[in-house]
Amino acid sequence: MxxxxxxxxxxxxxxxxxxxxxxxxxxxxxxxxxxxxxxxxxxxxxxxxxxxxxxxxxxxxxxxxxxxxxxxxxxxxxxxxxxxxxxxxxxxxxxxxxxxxxxxxxxxxxxxxxxxxxxxxxxxxxxxxxxxxxxxxxxxxxxxLHGLSFREYLLFAHKQKFEQLTLAQILEDHVALAGSVVPRIKILPCFRAYLDHGYYPFFLEGVDQYQLKLTAVMGQILEMDLPFAASIAIRQIGKLKKLLYLISTSVPMIPDIAKLSRMTGISRPTIYDYLEKLQEARLLRLVRQAGKGTVSLTKPEKIYLDNTNLAVALAQQPDSGTVRETFFANQIASALSRSRLVDEELTVPARGDFLVQGKWTFEVGGKGKMDDRIINLPEGYLAVDDIEVGHRRRIPLWLFGFLY
Structure with a gap:
């Protein structure tokens, strides 16, 4: 010994x-x-x-x-x-x-x-x-083990403990639930900080060095894990980095595989494979069209970075709409998925941004977001940024960070 x-x-x-x-x-x-x-x-x-x-x-x-x-x-x-x-x-x-x-x-x-x-x-x-x-x-x-939820971030960063919520609780009683939180903490500034640097616990070691450490984590995944485990040639790593950057600057990324192939120099069949590998490595999240299943080597309907901190690290000033949707997809999928490889609980519906568990439709946006896309959907909701407390089917976006 x-x-x-x-x-x-x-x-x-x-x-x-x-x-x-x-x-x-x-x-x-x-x-x-x-x-x-x-x-x-x-x-x-x-x-x-x-x-x-x-x-x-x-x-x-x-x-x-x-x-x-x-x-x-x-x-x-x-x-x-x-x-x-x-x-x-x-x-x-x-x-x-x-x-x-x-x-x-x-x-x-x-x-x-x-x-x-x-x-x-x-x-x-x-x-x-x-x-x-x-x-x-x-x-x-x-x-x-996923990264920190927004609820966990509030505990780690501000010593404020809040109960974990179910999606059903949020949909049924979000006004009262949000109303019990906002008197205890300035929720919107905390939410902005979380989107920027709150997903990985090493933010506690110093926010000033957070982006450098996160960039190093991405580098280890791309330069060590992918070549070893996925048999991706070292010469392709630069192309993968370019692919991630293009996705991070999208609004949001509705993939044009032919265009991505031209811009990165990666063949179209290979891009499909690389997208799957990057999702398995928890750098990307692929969201497919409702009813199409999760078959590999098919075009996803939308592509996001796995979490908002990655988007900030890569794009520096990512599109606000992309950040909102990335947060929603990350928190919902982390809370509801029972698969380590594919998030089957989250898809893209014919109307709205996301369909959760084949039942609830969500439109994600800022406080000026109108409800015209969900008005005739009995299970349609708005996940709205920049509000502390919602009303009827307008739910604060930050509250979906209390799901785990």
């Missing part, structure tokens, strides 16, 4: 944040094998450490290890797990597991041959995790 690993764990537990993400209470921690996947920077490491602290404290019966640690340069994970269990270890939390090439085989072996040890594993490369996680599908419970 390496004493340095446990010394590092003690330091991490001592300086651990107490604020917990939405997913923490939803995980079946007692299961013998649990996986947590998610984009880089969304808080998976903190969640692993919080679980150790809550259940075991500094007892030594739980271990946090990151495959980044030099210990694992020359030793397989299985060897450490076997030794840890022999010394009475009960819980092994493995971070950045995807960085060991045969990680799924080793996790499977630990599960099958060391029954006294529970394992929680996490990884930042969703692409690389997805490729091997299927091997563990019958053994592991795998969850995806």
């Amino acid at each position: 390496d004493d340095d690993i446990f010394s590092q764990q003690h330091t991490l537990l001592t300086n651990l944040s107490e604020a917990k993400r939405y997913l923490y209470e939803n995980i079946q921690w007692g299961h013998r094998l649990v996986g947590i996947v998610g984009a880089r920077g969304v808080g998976k490491t903190t969640m692993l450490l919080q679980r150790i602290k809550d259940q075991y404290g500094d007892s030594g019966k739980a271990a946090y290890v990151s495959i980044d640690h030099p210990y694992f340069d020359a030793r397989p994970l299985y060897e450490f797990a076997e030794s840890f269990a022999a010394y009475g270890g009960e819980l092994l939390c493995v971070d950045e597991v995807h960085k060991q090439a045969d990680w799924s085989r080793q996790i499977k072996a630990i599960h099958d041959t060391i029954p006294s040890l529970r394992v929680i594993f996490s990884g930042s490369s969703i692409l690389r995790m997805s490729a091997q996680a299927a091997d563990l599908s019958r053994r592991a419970l795998v969850y995806e």
Whole structure:
């Protein structure tokens, strides 16, 4: 056993944040094998450490290890797990597991041959995790951790705790719900800040450096994850960056695949594949036409950046309409989707901007938005920016950030 690993764990537990993400209470921690996947920077490491602290404290019966640690340069994970269990270890939390090439085989072996040890594993490369996680599908419970919701941002940034809402609650009682929030905090300035820099928890390390850190995260996904996991040639990475920039500056992006092909130098069939890969990497969100299903290699109706912070980082001053729709799509899909690969709950209807769960139609816009596109739709609503409290079917856009 390496004493340095446990010394590092003690330091991490001592300086651990107490604020917990939405997913923490939803995980079946007692299961013998649990996986947590998610984009880089969304808080998976903190969640692993919080679980150790809550259940075991500094007892030594739980271990946090990151495959980044030099210990694992020359030793397989299985060897450490076997030794840890022999010394009475009960819980092994493995971070950045995807960085060991045969990680799924080793996790499977630990599960099958060391029954006294529970394992929680996490990884930042969703692409690389997805490729091997299927091997563990019958053994592991795998969850995806999304970035901060607006509700969570208010907790992390302003120490204001608000209850999680369901979509049904918002649609039925949004006036009273919004009215209970606005006396406690200046909601619209907070919302603007969230759209700019509130999706990834590392904003707490300093807003001044946030855009640089987010740009670095995007670079790691494009230059490391995609070439390794998706077999995308390094020479194509520059073209992918151009594709992301074009999407970030759109109003919003209703894709013209032929035009994107000409502007990026990527062939049309390849663009379809790249769009899917960028969605799996949580850089893009593809929204398809209602009734068309989610078949890959078909043209999506709309393309967005995954979240508004990415749009700001890439475009600097993105179109306000695009930002609003990006926020709505991100919060709705993160709250309602049960799939790690495709958001099937959100589509584009014949009228309106979004159709949610095949039932509710939403038009997204600023406070001057008229209701002419939903007036004859019994389940039609406006998600309106720049208002604190709504009226009838005009719902404040920010309130959809309370869904998770």
